[in-house]
Amino acid sequence: MIRGLSFKISQGISNPLFNILAGVDTEKYSWFCVPNQEEVWETDSNLLFFKKADYNGREFADLIKRDCNIIFLKLQAYISKSEYFNISSYDEFIKSDCQLLILVYDCVFAEIYCRNTDITKAIYDSIINKRYSDVAFITDSNDNRYKFDIL
Secondary structure, eight states: OOOEEEEOTTTTTHHHHHHTTOOOOOOOOEEEEEEEEEEEEEEOOOOOOSSSSOOOHHHHHHTTTOOOEEEEEEEEEEOOOOOOOOSSSSSHHHHHSEEEEEEETTTTEEEEEOOOOOHHHHHHHHHHHOOEEEEEETTTTOOOOOOOHHH
16 A cells, blocks of 8 residues: 655755645645754745744645745644644554655655545656656555654
């Protein structure tokens, strides 16, 4: 079964979150940026990109149109505003209301876990079109991640 995607974020491509999530209706989700699991900077001002932990869909859609530099990031998307918590494993992800979980570490390495295979394939098409590298599906048989922490 497909769990998600792994890939490398190409340096020099602007608006990385917008480009990665181009195939996703980001406005239909509530977004939770896990505290202490993110270091993302605005490109133009070198200020922190995420000013708070949770965003409604409209706020998030507007935010990701701005350019940023991702050092590391753990971002979780929910269909409705529910009780957010720091998901630490695939089992917790499956048991939670979280629909999409994004992990970025060391500036370039990214993994996205998604419940919906159609959304996973839409993200795949988006990142292939933007020429991200080392794109692969994460499956039950090749998933080596046992913790969803990036630090």
